[in-house]
Amino acid sequence: MKRNKFDVLSLGFILFLVNQLIVSALAATLLFSVRSASQAQTVWNNKQCAVVLTYDDAIDIDLDNVVPALDSVKLRGTFYLIGSSPVVAKRLAEWRRAAQRGHELGNHALMHPCDGSLPGRGFVTPDNDLSKYTITRAISEIRTNNVLLNAIDGKNARTFAYPCGDLQIGGVKFYDQLQNDFVAARGVTGGLQQVSQIDLTNINSYMINGQTGTQLIDLVKKAQQSGTLLVFLFHGVGGGHGFNVDLKAHRQLLRYLKAHEQSIWVAPMVEVAEKVKLAQQSGSIKSTIK
Numbered sequence: 001m002k003r004n005k006f007d008v009l010s011l012g013f014i015l016f017l018v019n020q021l022i023v024s025a026l027a028a029t030l031l032f033s034v035r036s037a038s039q040a041q042t043v044w045n046n047k048q049c050a051v052v053l054t055y056d057d058a059i060d061i062d063l064d065n066v067v068p069a070l071d072s073v074k075l076r077g078t079f080y081l082i083g084s085s086p087v088v089a090k091r092l093a094e095w096r097r098a099a100q101r102g103h104e105l106g107n108h109a110l111m112h113p114c115d116g117s118l119p120g121r122g123f124v125t126p127d128n129d130l131s132k133y134t135i136t137r138a139i140s141e142i143r144t145n146n147v148l149l150n151a152i153d154g155k156n157a158r159t160f161a162y163p164c165g166d167l168q169i170g171g172v173k174f175y176d177q178l179q180n181d182f183v184a185a186r187g188v189t190g191g192l193q194q195v196s197q198i199d200l201t202n203i204n205s206y207m208i209n210g211q212t213g214t215q216l217i218d219l220v221k222k223a224q225q226s227g228t229l230l231v232f233l234f235h236g237v238g239g240g241h242g243f244n245v246d247l248k249a250h251r252q253l254l255r256y257l258k259a260h261e262q263s264i265w266v267a268p269m270v271e272v273a274e275k276v277k278l279a280q281q282s283g284s285i286k287s288t289i290k
């Protein structure tokens with residue numbers, strides 16, 4: 001009887017301790033998630049998430065359809081220019097005006113070389129085959145494109161986008177030698193990323209081809225829910241490229257972003273990457289990248 005009473009008492013005490021432990025663990029978890037959420041929000045300009053609109057390859061449609069659409073709702077994007085594109089040469093003044101209105105002119109290399117040794121790369125010409133490049137040539141062409149872009153927009157800080165998403169020449173990552181030339185580089189791997197998960201040498205992006213407006217908006221909603229960075233990678237918008245999204249879908253996306261301006265930070269890649277870089281360097285957000 002006595003012994004049973006003791007057992008009941010100790011059992012009660014153990015239960016009390018377990019309960020306290022669970023409560024403290026829950027509190028710590030909650031505090032941690034609130035803290036990481038608020039840290040992420042600080043990086044995202046005190047908003048829920050960040051969205052970056054990027055447009056590749058310097059095509060006419062950028063100036064004909066995209067820049068006017070963005071300007072009409074006062075949103076800014078990043079245009080990754082191929083220096084040798086005739087659309088850069090012919091419409092230089094229009095690119096300059098776009099930059100003056102706050103759009104980023106990003107670097108998409110001088111000649112857009114892609115690795116022709118990979119499967120499905122029949123379109124790669126011998127002249128623009130990255131697998132035949134030396135590292136030095138790749139680097140000097142990309143730096144030359146920076147000089148050209150600087151002559152257009154007068155800026156020194158910008159981001160790079162890997163042509164065809166190719167990171168390597170003969171197994172060597174050529175961007176390693178370009179890290180001081182850029183704030184960051186955008187890749188082509190799809191995915192939403194927390195501040196701590198972002199690899200500034202190869203930022204994830206979603207390649208858009210044929211999605212509806214609802215599908216584009218759903219991606220934004222996912223970024224809002226998860227407090228992450230969402231990067232759109234567009235080519236054609238209302239035509240102009242084999243990869244395309246129709247004008248209506250693109251307009252629906254812009255309208256949604258505009259309507260939710262208070263909770264979504266939409267900015268050019270260079271501005272978002274600068275904030276991520278600062279947060280990762282200051283240690284306020286611990287990077288999880290190995």
Ligand SMILES: [Zn+2]
Nearest residue numbers: 056057163164
């Ligand atoms: Zn490209």
